[in-house]
Amino acid sequence: MRFSIPFFSRGAWTAKRVALLIGFVLTVLGTLGSHVLVDGVQDRSAALDEQAKDAAAQIDVLKNAQSQFLVFEQQGALIYALSAAGLSTGDPEERATLDRLYQLALLDRSIPVREMIGQLALAKTLDYAQTRTKYAALIDAARKNLALADYVALDEFETSVMNGASGLMTQFQARFQALGQEKSDVDRDVDRRKAVLLALMTLGSAFLLAANLVSTGPEREKPAPIAATAPGGEPPTAAQLIELAINHAKSLSAQPPEPR
Secondary structure: OOOOOOOHOOOOOOHHHHHHHHHHHHHHHHHHHHHHOOOOOHHHHHHHHHHHHHHHHHHHHHHHHHHHHHHHHHHHHHHHHHHHHHOOOOHHHHHHHHHHHHHHHHHHHHHHHHHHHHHHHHOOOOOHHHHHHHHHHHHHHHHHHHHHHHHHHHHHHHHHHHHHHHHHHHHHHHHHHHHHHHHHHHHHHHHHHHHHHHHHHHHHHHHHHHHHHHHHHHOOOOOOOOOOOOOOOOOOHHHHHHHHHHHHHHHEEEEEEOOO
């Protein structure tokens, strides 16, 4: 005894069923494809954006620290020049005021320098503990006296930190540009994938619409009812019908009876 599956039997694949199947498959691919083909790439784009923002933030930190240091360095150099020249040695109060201003200037310029040292240590370009200890010793030596050698040693160390921060900022800028370019490429890939999925869903909707039109088909016209008409083409009146009935009865009565 043979069994046949209607789904695979001959004549089962009509145009309507083929259109329904293709439309369903394309719609499912367009819907699920966004989770498989798009979500992962979008997550990659978001991660690149976060890395670029982090690089931009580090650039801003170094830039602000360098700007603050340049301002305080100029103030400190002016105050040191006044103190070392001994212009106010005749007035102890003025001399004490200049000493306090000098101490304050050293403190102010040390804040951005320590910030740059911290950023360099995070980038693993120097040893934080060793550099911090050396810088603290140079500041203490410059505070104790106004010797030119101590001031020059401190200034040279701070200049080396500035140069290191400038080099690190250049690296961050290059990384920021590279991340931006990579993110642009990933975003273009996301747009291409979305366009393909949208085309699949649109094509699937078109097949489903075609299947609906095939199943509906053109409407057939209903036959008009046949109306009884008179010989002249007009409907008979009641008087005409009665006259026809009387004439028919007379013709019947005029016929001779059949012999028994």
